[in-house]
Amino acid sequence: MNDFSFGLATDIRFGKDAVASIGEIALEYGAKKVLLAADKGIRGTGLPTSIRGYLAAAGIACVDFDKIVPNPRISDCEEGARLGLEEQINLVIAVGGGSSIDTSKAIAGMIGHQTSDFRRIQFPNAYTCDPCPLIAVPTTAGTGSEVTTCGVITNAQTHEKVYCYDIKCAPTVALCDPAVLMGLPSAIAAATGIDALTHAIEGYVCTCTNPVTEAFGLYAVKKISQHFRKYIYDRDIESCSEIMVGSLLAGLSFGYSDTAAVHALAETIGGRYDTPHGVANAIFLADVCEYNIPANLPKYVDIARAMGVTGQGLTDRELAQAGVDEIRRLVADVRIPRLNELPGIDPEDFEELAEKCVTHVSNPDNPIVLTKEEFLCFLNKAYNA
Ligand SMILES: NC(=O)c1ccc[n+]([C@@H]2O[C@H](COP(=O)([O-])OP(=O)(O)OC[C@H]3O[C@@H](n4cnc5c(N)ncnc54)[C@H](O)[C@@H]3O)[C@@H](O)[C@H]2O)c1
Ligand SMILES: [Fe+2]
Known part of the structure; x- marks a missing residue:
């Protein structure tokens, strides 16, 4: 610790x-x-x-x-x-x-x-x-x-x-x-909500956590993932309250520890193309989590459980993967645009963007410090999805 x-x-x-x-x-x-x-x-x-x-x-x-x-x-x-x-x-x-x-x-x-x-x-x-x-x-x-x-x-x-x-x-x-x-347009609610989920997950798994920020992060994962669809599709005051609390707790988690590689990618993309921040996070969240699982399996199992994934008889590795699959479904359900649907994205830029991701302040706090080649893989995978 x-x-x-x-x-x-x-x-x-x-x-x-x-x-x-x-x-x-x-x-x-x-x-x-x-x-x-x-x-x-x-x-x-x-x-x-x-x-x-x-x-x-x-x-x-x-x-x-x-x-x-x-x-x-x-x-x-x-x-x-x-x-x-x-x-x-x-x-x-x-x-x-x-x-x-x-x-x-x-x-x-x-x-x-x-x-x-x-x-x-x-x-x-x-x-x-x-x-x-x-x-x-x-x-x-x-x-x-x-x-x-x-x-x-x-x-x-x-x-x-x-x-x-x-x-x-x-x-x-x-x-x-x-x-x-209550009146927030759905597309903005969806993208910003995935930003909050990303903060909760990265605040929990990054390498500079402490027990306080971990507690905030994991509870935020639970609040956000379990109320998110109702918030997007029904938008009643209860779901607004749950998601607002989830976002607040996620902020307390990463704000007093750090984010990690999803934000290295999202902020680099956002700086270059002016991409809405939540959209940029949503594009990379599941892929980066999947890649990070071996570096901290117990925490990705905790995340799966907090998201309500049960998986009777699954190994820890399978449970963590089921958590990532649920993140992927959540992002798909709220219809976030893909990287290749965004204006101005040019794969010719990816080499330079991958280099910038390596030196991003949050890369050292990812469960695995990523190389330029690894960031390039995430960019190409997302572009060709
Ligand atoms: N400081 C931090 O800790 C931190 C963390 C993550 C992201 N960020 C930064 O925050 C920015 C993104 O913020 P954001 O995702 O909240 O979006 P935003 O503040 O850029 O707002 C997006 C759009 O939503 C509209 N909007 C906001 N609330 C509305 C409402 N209730 N009803 C109708 N329209 C509304 C705004 O007018 C704007 O057009 C990025 O620059 C990102 O880098 C900061
Ligand atoms: Fe963010």
Whole structure:
């Protein structure tokens, strides 16, 4: 077992219609003027308008920032930091999926360091100042960014994903309201949900776990896999609650340990082609799990059992494989696009992408550290599937 310490950086508030209490929570954290960061897709849902109303009722002024795109860009984060500094805001509220929350983490980090230069907080630079307080209101059940210690930002020049990463980067408050998932379009729910399942699995099997992150990860596998189809096809408040909790627990798992090779592939693909993050994970999840089984058979047996696979009379190896087969069925059932159906994918790029995967921060934490040839096999297999 690895030695460990564990301290949770984020105050978690979970409940149906919890968003209505955002004014009081913001006051608890001393808010006078907030930056409300939400992308244009979220603004279409009306949620930011409601939040502005709750803030106004609590006597809190509000400045809007909507220059956020899926797979957010450094330049947009820097623009948000400039606006926050000019307006002298003292709290950031992120409303949205991982893209809005990660942008807000970068903005809050830069404001705390009195700069609008992202390089000041870009990994591997540690934070030397506290960020501006941040309330994250997740509207996807996917990234777990509402509790993780990193923000994932795309460098538009190099087409690579880079990070702000520090325990201080974690949001101050995660305000999780499952009701906001009720209207999430099914394709986004499916892709983001598989991202959450990937976090749960990789948070459990990666090589830098501790008993706390393992417990979060395995329970998250159970919650997500057992409620996922109902969430996609029926979308009642119960299934939204289960998947939102699953995503939160998965975030606590990988966010305090790491992801592994699925994310090495997904972030490399996402940086190059702007692929939705959950779609990129879904493409590789079953294949990478299958390949990893021999490196940690007991954990893949645990995952199969957590997914509800029973398999009377099966050997451990067969049970672990049955778990992978169930992952493959789950991904197929919710109709995630294949790699060769995505725009812009060019197999000529695969050699270079495989090289980038090898040096990805999470490759050393995969149960087997993968080589360029192995990553190339995953890319070609997925492209020809
Ligand atoms: N920081 C972390 O720990 C972490 C972990 C995993 C992924 N990420 C990053 O998060 C980003 C992906 O985030 P995501 O998968 O949540 O998607 P996203 O934030 O990019 O959102 C995808 C789309 O869904 C829309 N949307 C979100 N919620 C909605 C709702 N309730 N109703 C209607 N539309 C809604 C958005 O407007 C957007 O168009 C990527 O950049 C990825 O690299 C970060
Ligand atoms: Fe992810």
